[in-house]
Every structure is written in C-alpha cells, then in structure tokens.
Amino acid sequence: MRIIIVGCGKVGRTLTEQLSDENHDVTVVDTNPQVVQDVTNNFDVMGVVGNGASYLVQMDAGVEDADLLISVTASDELNLLCCLFAKKAGNCKTIARVRNPLYSHEVNFIKKELGLSMIINPEYAAATEIARILRFPSAIKIDTFAKGRVELMKSIIDQNSPLCGESLSNVAKKIKADVLVCAVERGKDVVIPNGDFVFEENDVISIVASPTEARDFFKQTGVETHQVKNALIVGGGTIAYYLAEQLLNMGIRVKIIEKDYKRCETLSELLPSAMIIHGDAANQDVLFEEGIEHCEAFVSLTGIDEENIFLSLFAQQSSKAKIITKINRITFDEIINNFHLGSLIYPKYITSEYILQYIRAMQNSLGSNIETLYRIIENKVEALEFHIGEDVMIPDETLENLPIKKNILIAAINHNGKTIRPNGHSKIHAGDNVIVVTTLKGLQDIDDIFEK
Structure with missing residues (x-):
C-alpha cells in the first residue's frame, strides 16, 4: 500500500519503522529537514520537507496515488486539516491523532463530518490499558478480544508459584481451569510451549481465556485477583x-x-x-x-x-x-x-497497534477482517483476532486436519458468544472470531495461517 505519514515524532517514527518492515510504500512529511533526513536514512522510505496541511506538499508526497494518509503531528487541529485536504486532493483513507480532552466527547461527530476513517487518541488508549491492569493487578498486561469475552494476560512466575518446576502437561492436570498458555518469555527467548515445557522462576507467561477462567487459573496458582482500592x-x-x-x-x-x-x-x-x-x-x-x-x-x-x-x-x-x-x-x-x-x-506502541490493525484490515480481500491486533512480546509475537465472514471459504475439517503453518497457535474461538479453547477436533465456522498467536509477521487474513 502507498501510505503518507505526516509528522515524524515518536508515534510517526514508530509507524514508519513498522510499516516499512511490512513492505509498504511509505512517504514521510515533516517541517524539520533534519528529522526527515534522519528517518529516510534509517528506513527505506521517501521524505518530503514541508507543512503536511499544504495542498502542494501533499501533492509532492503523492497524495493522488496514496491509499492512506496518517497525520500524527503535535497539533490536533493540524492533523484534522491534513486529513481534510487529503480527502479532497486524493480521496484516500485518512487517520488523525486527536489528543485534546476537549474533543473526547466529539470524536464520532468529527469522524463523520470530516469523513475520517479513524481517530486515535494515544493518551486515552494508554489510560484504558492502565485501568484494565489495575482491575487485575497481578497481571502485567491485559489485552481483550471478542468485545471483552476473551482476555490475554501476561504474568510473572515468582519463586513461590506452584508452576515453578512443573511441566505444562502436569499443570493442565493439576489446575482445573480452561486456559491456554500461548507464549513464555525467558530472558531474550520467546517460546510457544508444548506439553513438555517446564516453567521456571521469572518466566513471563501469556495466557488466553475468558475473564472468569483466567481468574480461576490465577486463584489456583495463589495469585491475588481483586482490583486495587x-x-x-x-x-x-x-x-x-x-x-x-x-x-x-x-x-x-x-x-x-x-x-x-x-x-x-x-x-x-x-x-x-x-x-x-x-x-x-x-x-x-x-x-x-x-x-x-x-x-x-x-x-x-x-x-x-x-x-x-x-x-x-x-x-x-x-x-x-x-x-x-x-x-x-x-x-x-x-x-x-x-x-x-x-x-x-508505551503510548506510541499502543497507537501503532491500532493503526496497523486498521491497515491490515484494509488489505485483506477474503472477508475475514482483523478485529484486533496486539504485539504481545515487543516485535516477536503477535496476537490477532479474525472475524470469519459468511463468504469465507474455510474447509469443513477439524483443526488437526488443516494445513496450519508452523509457529501459529489457534488460541481461542468465540462461537455464538461462547469462548472455546480449541483442540484438534475443533472446527472454524462462518461468524466465528478466531484468536491466533504467532511469531510470524504480517498476517492479514485467516487464509494466511494455512500452508498453500
């Protein structure tokens, strides 16, 4: 895709790095020549020096042929103006960063009236993530899928944990909770564990489960589950x-x-x-x-x-x-x-996750939209939620008979509002939301999880 990013601050630079890594054709725009030169020297992107709200500058950046313009300058009003010009000059999709609390209750009106594809507020998104953690303080990170019906939680194993020294298969026998341990961080290494994997002190585990099952799991492992007062x-x-x-x-x-x-x-x-x-x-x-x-x-x-x-x-x-x-x-x-x-x-990473989720949804052509995307372990592991549209051709086979690529784990299936922890006999149906955890990058559609 051809993407223009206006503003090369923390968020703009992070987006530039991630989108160029995913082989998009990126052009950056900033008023500071040194900043533009630094970004173009470090990443395989084009650079234009100038005010992104200028029609002529946008034309130099190629807005007529662009698929998407993302404006993340320090000014909310300038971001909205950039998007408005881009809609008129190039008729491309537009995303604006709007941070001022003054506009927080007017987001839907602004989005509709200016024809924006998306408005992102990094500060509000960061605050929401913090509030979610304080509701369950024993976790160090909580992400949600399927409109809150499925949670992905990260937690550190301490020396007193009953998980220490136990294999995953033994833990599954002892602890009666319907959860899936989908990733483990040990130092610099990241593992998608099998039944023989043995937990150690200071391992950071990521589990996928419904909120109720997640709480049952942590209670049985001696972890407090009440929100802070x-x-x-x-x-x-x-x-x-x-x-x-x-x-x-x-x-x-x-x-x-x-x-x-x-x-x-x-x-x-x-x-x-x-x-x-x-x-x-x-x-x-x-x-x-x-x-x-x-x-x-x-x-x-x-x-x-x-x-x-x-x-x-x-x-x-x-x-x-x-x-x-x-x-x-x-x-x-x-x-x-x-x-x-x-x-x-990291507010800049939270913002880039939302925008990457939108971009990958734009790219897919098979009808299984990416509903949610999280980079759960820096840039090493992604968790994605796909909604399976009615027109998606999923083979009527159990998971054990599907040609699923290596390093891909089907973590959960939300079927008719019920969360299922899948096994080899589970199937994917139209209307389901499927949560995938993978060390592969750039998945855009549910079809990408299968060997061709």
Whole structure:
C-alpha cells in the first residue's frame, strides 16, 4: 500500500519503522529537514520537507496515488486539516491523532463530518490499558478480544508459584481451569510451549481465556485477583486525567501529585472526586507524606522517562504497590526489563497497534477482517483476532486436519458468544472470531495461517 505519514515524532517514527518492515510504500512529511533526513536514512522510505496541511506538499508526497494518509503531528487541529485536504486532493483513507480532552466527547461527530476513517487518541488508549491492569493487578498486561469475552494476560512466575518446576502437561492436570498458555518469555527467548515445557522462576507467561477462567487459573496458582482500592498517580498530564476519570468510575480512590500549580487547579475542576496534591514527587518526603507506603497502585506518568523509572524504583522499594511505568522515548528495553518496573506502558506502541490493525484490515480481500491486533512480546509475537465472514471459504475439517503453518497457535474461538479453547477436533465456522498467536509477521487474513 502507498501510505503518507505526516509528522515524524515518536508515534510517526514508530509507524514508519513498522510499516516499512511490512513492505509498504511509505512517504514521510515533516517541517524539520533534519528529522526527515534522519528517518529516510534509517528506513527505506521517501521524505518530503514541508507543512503536511499544504495542498502542494501533499501533492509532492503523492497524495493522488496514496491509499492512506496518517497525520500524527503535535497539533490536533493540524492533523484534522491534513486529513481534510487529503480527502479532497486524493480521496484516500485518512487517520488523525486527536489528543485534546476537549474533543473526547466529539470524536464520532468529527469522524463523520470530516469523513475520517479513524481517530486515535494515544493518551486515552494508554489510560484504558492502565485501568484494565489495575482491575487485575497481578497481571502485567491485559489485552481483550471478542468485545471483552476473551482476555490475554501476561504474568510473572515468582519463586513461590506452584508452576515453578512443573511441566505444562502436569499443570493442565493439576489446575482445573480452561486456559491456554500461548507464549513464555525467558530472558531474550520467546517460546510457544508444548506439553513438555517446564516453567521456571521469572518466566513471563501469556495466557488466553475468558475473564472468569483466567481468574480461576490465577486463584489456583495463589495469585491475588481483586482490583486495587486506591491509586497514587505522579504527573497530572492528559493520560493522568483520562486514567483518573476511569478509575473513579471503577470505585478506586485517586490521588494525583503534580508540580505545576495551574495544572493542579485545572485538574481540581475536572476531577472533583480526586485528591489533587501540588508538590514535586522527586522529593521523597512528598511521597511519604502522601502515603506511598500504603498505596495499592503507583503510576508514574511524568513527561520524563528517567524520572518515571526512578520514581517506580523508589515505590518498589517503599511499598507493596502495583507499579506501572510510562515510557515514551527510551529504547534500552533489555536494561529497563532488568529493573522489574511492573507494567510498562508505551503510548506510541499502543497507537501503532491500532493503526496497523486498521491497515491490515484494509488489505485483506477474503472477508475475514482483523478485529484486533496486539504485539504481545515487543516485535516477536503477535496476537490477532479474525472475524470469519459468511463468504469465507474455510474447509469443513477439524483443526488437526488443516494445513496450519508452523509457529501459529489457534488460541481461542468465540462461537455464538461462547469462548472455546480449541483442540484438534475443533472446527472454524462462518461468524466465528478466531484468536491466533504467532511469531510470524504480517498476517492479514485467516487464509494466511494455512500452508498453500
């Protein structure tokens, strides 16, 4: 596909890297010549220097022949204007990043009136992911499929876990819960386990199950399954606002520490049920005064990655709280993972997942749309949800008789609203939602899981 990306910030650069890896014809547009040169030097893409909202600049970028324009500049209004021009100049699909809470209740109106294909709000998406984790704090990541009927949860095996030293086949016999362990991270290695796989301390397991079965599984392995009662948030930016709003609606008490006094006043007006504290959380006395030792969740959301990391390390040392750390820029993933900072939230990756999901759905031609896409282990493992349309020709065979490629696992089938953990005798029917976990990249259609 021919794709134009306007804006080469964190999200734009991440999208450029992932879309060029998937062999799309990408052109980037930015007003900063050095940024454009840096991106074109590092990735196999074309670059245009200029204002993406200019008709002439869009023509230089090839908007007339483009299939999709994605605008992710720092300005919501500029993103909307870029998309509006692209619709008129090239009649291509358009995606805009819109972040301001002012527009959060007007998204559907804006999308309809401007003819946008998609509006993405990275801060709201990140806040939703954090809220989902705090509902089940023993997990370090939770993704949902089939409109919430199926969950994919990641959790770390500690030294006291009954899973330690047990093979997957033995675990299946001892623990009566209908779950599927679909991936295990051990250091740098990622394994899609078979029955002989033996779990070890510090393994990160990913399981697929219905919410009820997932809770049964964790209860039987001695893991707490209740949501937190209170949360201490450091940093009062847009993510903090969206997160506090969701947590308050869940009945969770919220305290926000913010060092900018005017922002504190704004948050007090927007969130009358939350406690807003004017102070610098980099001062440990402030954290102790605000009860870090007794909080059940600690979320570091400042604009500086290094500060978030140090705050989370301090919270880890000072409390038993569930730790969530926002990372924007730092790319030293191996070092960060060694710190064991709890759940890591990367807004730029969350945004790119949503957009990649839309792009792959655009590409498919067989009627089995990608409903959901998650990169569950960096760029090593993907989990995809396919909706099987009525016109899709799936052989009337059991899974054991289908020519499914290696490194592909059928993790779950949602059939008539019921979640099925498939075995060799299961079948795929029209109308089903099929969840696939794979180390292969670029799957666009359910047909791609089969050997040709």
